[in-house]
Amino acid sequence: MSYIHPEDDRVARHGPRARRRYPRGTAAALGVGLVLLGGLAAQQFAPRRMPHRPPDSAPGRTSRQSRYGDYAVTGRSVTINKPRQEIYDFWRDFSNLARFMENVESVHEAGDVTVWTIAAPAGRSVEVRTRIVQDRPGEEIAWRATDDSEIDTEGKVMFRDAPGDRGTVVEAVIAYKPPMGELGRLAAKLFQAEPAVQARRDLKRLKMLLETGEIATNRNRTDS
Amino acid sequence: MRALTYQGKHDVRVETVPDPQIVNPRDAIIEITATAICGSDLHLYDGVIPAVMPGDILGHEFMGRVVETGPGSTLEKGQRVVVPFTISCGQCFHCAQQQFSACDNSNPAEKQDLTEPLYGHPVSGLFGYSHLTGGYPGGQAEYVRVPFSDVGPIVIPDGMDDEEVLFLSDILPTGWMAAENADITEGDTVAVWGCGPVGLFAVQSARVMGAHKVIAIDHYPNRLALARQMGAEVIDYTQTHVLEALMEMTGGIGPDAVIDAVGMESHGFAPDNMLDTIKQTVGMGADAPHALRMAIMACRKGGRISMPGVYGGMADKFPLGALMEKGLQLRTGQTHVQRYTSDLLRRIQEGELDTTFMISHRLPLEEAARGYANFANNQNDWTKVVLKPGMAA
Numbered sequence: 357m358s359y360i361h362p363e364d365d366r367v368a369r370h371g372p373r374a375r376r377r378y379p380r381g382t383a384a385a386l387g388v389g390l391v392l393l394g395g396l397a398a399q400q401f402a403p404r405r406m407p408h409r410p411p412d413s414a415p416g417r418t419s420r421q422s423r424y425g426d427y428a429v430t431g432r433s434v435t436i437n438k439p440r441q442e443i444y445d446f447w448r449d450f451s452n453l454a455r456f457m458e459n460v461e462s463v464h465e466a467g468d469v470t471v472w473t474i475a476a477p478a479g480r481s482v483e484v485r486t487r488i489v490q491d492r493p494g495e496e497i498a499w500r501a502t503d504d505s506e507i508d509t510e511g512k513v514m515f516r517d518a519p520g521d522r523g524t525v526v527e528a529v530i531a532y533k534p535p536m537g538e539l540g541r542l543a544a545k546l547f548q549a550e551p552a553v554q555a556r557r558d559l560k561r562l563k564m565l566l567e568t569g570e571i572a573t574n575r576n577r578t579d580s
Numbered sequence: 581m582r583a584l585t586y587q588g589k590h591d592v593r594v595e596t597v598p599d600p601q602i603v604n605p606r607d608a609i610i611e612i613t614a615t616a617i618c619g620s621d622l623h624l625y626d627g628v629i630p631a632v633m634p635g636d637i638l639g640h641e642f643m644g645r646v647v648e649t650g651p652g653s654t655l656e657k658g659q660r661v662v663v664p665f666t667i668s669c670g671q672c673f674h675c676a677q678q679q680f681s682a683c684d685n686s687n688p689a690e691k692q693d694l695t696e697p698l699y700g701h702p703v704s705g706l707f708g709y710s711h712l713t714g715g716y717p718g719g720q721a722e723y724v725r726v727p728f729s730d731v732g733p734i735v736i737p738d739g740m741d742d743e744e745v746l747f748l749s750d751i752l753p754t755g756w757m758a759a760e761n762a763d764i765t766e767g768d769t770v771a772v773w774g775c776g777p778v779g780l781f782a783v784q785s786a787r788v789m790g791a792h793k794v795i796a797i798d799h800y801p802n803r804l805a806l807a808r809q810m811g812a813e814v815i816d817y818t819q820t821h822v823l824e825a826l827m828e829m830t831g832g833i834g835p836d837a838v839i840d841a842v843g844m845e846s847h848g849f850a851p852d853n854m855l856d857t858i859k860q861t862v863g864m865g866a867d868a869p870h871a872l873r874m875a876i877m878a879c880r881k882g883g884r885i886s887m888p889g890v891y892g893g894m895a896d897k898f899p900l901g902a903l904m905e906k907g908l909q910l911r912t913g914q915t916h917v918q919r920y921t922s923d924l925l926r927r928i929q930e931g932e933l934d935t936t937f938m939i940s941h942r943l944p945l946e947e948a949a950r951g952y953a954n955f956a957n958n959q960n961d962w963t964k965v966v967l968k969p970g971m972a973a
Contacts, residue, residue, distance in 0.1 A: 435673070437671065437672060437673055437676070458689075458690075522673055523673075553693075556689075556693070557689040557690055557692075557693070558689075560684075560689040560692060561689050563672075563684065563685065564669075564685045564689070567669065567671045567672055567684075567685055568606070568669040568670075568671050568672075568685050568728070569605060569606070569652065570604040570605055570606060570652070571604075571688075571689075572604075572669075572685055572686050572687065572688045572689070572705060572714070572727065573603060573604065573688050574688055574691070574705075574714050574715045574716045574717070575603050576598070576600040576601070576603070576717050576725050577598055577599075577600060577601045577603065578601055578602075578603055580598070
């Protein structure tokens with residue numbers, strides 16, 4: 357997958373600002389001042405229309421534009437205090453995914469196809485069928501939905517060594533075509549089942565599970 | 581079991597709720613023998629901390645006997661333990677740095693969504709202190725479930741009274757860390773705002789750390805008397821101009837370090853504080869940091885500010901200019917309790933620290949609501965309340 361770096365207004369926001377001076381005294385001077393200010397304002401806003409703005413260093417998913425055509429893109433990074441290979445191995449055994457992914461009921465492999473059963477709003481569930489398109493042990497796993505999948509999606513998870521012996525940075529990126537378009541995406545967000553919300557929480561659960569052996573809960577009883 | 585539950589602003593009740601169970605492998609169940617009402621519980625009681633739900637069990641200062649352990653717990657049934665109010669996994673980056681109250685893994689993932697937008701980062705789990713910090717059932721109850729019980733609880737040797745060690749759970753390490761954050765060296769003068777339990781322990785700790793003089797500020801005669809008993813000089817702000825007095829009591833220099841042990845609900849009728857209090861009354865999440873403003877103004881140039889007082893949201897009319905222009909350092913945070921417990925237990929055993937002088941009332945758990953009401957409304961006489969589930973009513 358490749359992501360464009362859309363332009364944003366970061367450069368403009370930090371660009372030099374013109375100094376404004378209001379002439380004092382008569383109304384005429386005020387009028388002159390307003391004309392002058394208009395000119396200064398025009399100068400100040402002019403650079404925003406400049407077509408060329410080099411991309412910044414931030415990942416595309418943090419851009420102000422969150423959609424690329426019909427696809428919504430989301431992603432999240434988390435640093436886990438465990439070796440890269442260990443985390444890769446845990447993830448690559450797809451049956452582990454349902455242990456920390458809240459809305460994933462089960463994941464199993466059928467031949468070269470991975471079948472994800474995902475809880476959907478209103479007690480429904482959807483089946484997402486994906487195929488691995490990239491598998492580099494210890495580094496990256498990428499998948500793409502098959503043609504007969506209920507949801508059109510692709511994603512990848514990348515593992516790289518964190519600086520300063522802090523373990524591994526795990527970065528998951530998911531692009532998907534929301535069922536029923538933007539309306540469906542908002543509805544899913546309302547039920548907290550949107551991939552952005554899920555990615556955020558699920559990666560935290562993965563970190564808890566791998567670092568501490570359990571997933572934190574405030575439940576006081578197993579039946580509550 | 582019986583437990584003190586939050587029902588609404590100024591409404592807490594002891595009710596019968598289901599007993600806790602082992603849920604995660606590293607859990608333990610503790611039968612509470614003593615638990616205290618903390619000054620910060622009054623922020624919950626007053627409704628100024630958001631995300632407290634009716635039915636939540638309060639209480640984060642508690643100790644007791646281990647009655648059940650999960651397979652990952654290192655505790656043994658029958659051991660007496662004091663439990664830190666901070667829930668910490670012991671294995672994340674922050675715990676490895678001994679920043680236990682910044683633990684990444686103790687606040688449930690879905691609860692982290694509450695503080696991430698509010699503070700920029702999610703905060704760790706705490707017992708009985710709103711859903712911002714996990715919504716964990718607290719210890720003002722007969723039993724409590726303690727997660728990560730292999731990391732937090734400290735085992736208490738036989739022969740020590742509950743009351744001697746109970747405050748290892750929060751206020752003693754909190755007062756100690758407050759003094760540590762003030763970076764005290766010999767010859768220093770330290771001013772402490774607030775003679776509640778944390779302020780009193782900060783006074784005592786500052787003395788142990790070698791402060792030449794500690795000046796404590798409050799308006800309750802009884803609390804000022806306790807501070808004096810701990811070796812402080814005192815200022816009653818209803819009688820005295822605090823800033824002038826601090827300058828005159830430090831040879832015109834100002835205190836080398838200042839400690840705000842008041843937090844978000846300052847008392848007094850200063851104009852800024854009246855505005856803050858109105859804002860706090862109409863909307864949650866607004867802080868009333870009058871004491872902190874005073875502390876910043878009082879602190880000598882190049883001095884240190886330590887802020888153990890609890891704040892939850894936003895403040896304004898903040899003397900940012902004084903902070904910057906005088907080159908002050910500010911250190912704060914929820915207490916990294918586990919960092920201090922064993923050292924402080926030793927100091928209690930050796931008689932270096934007096935931990936019981938501030939206890940004014942001992943009540944059975946059933947009378948907890950009365951304890952809250954008096955601790956909130958009669959602060960002169962009710963300086964610290966210990967609740968004992970086993971005590972006859």
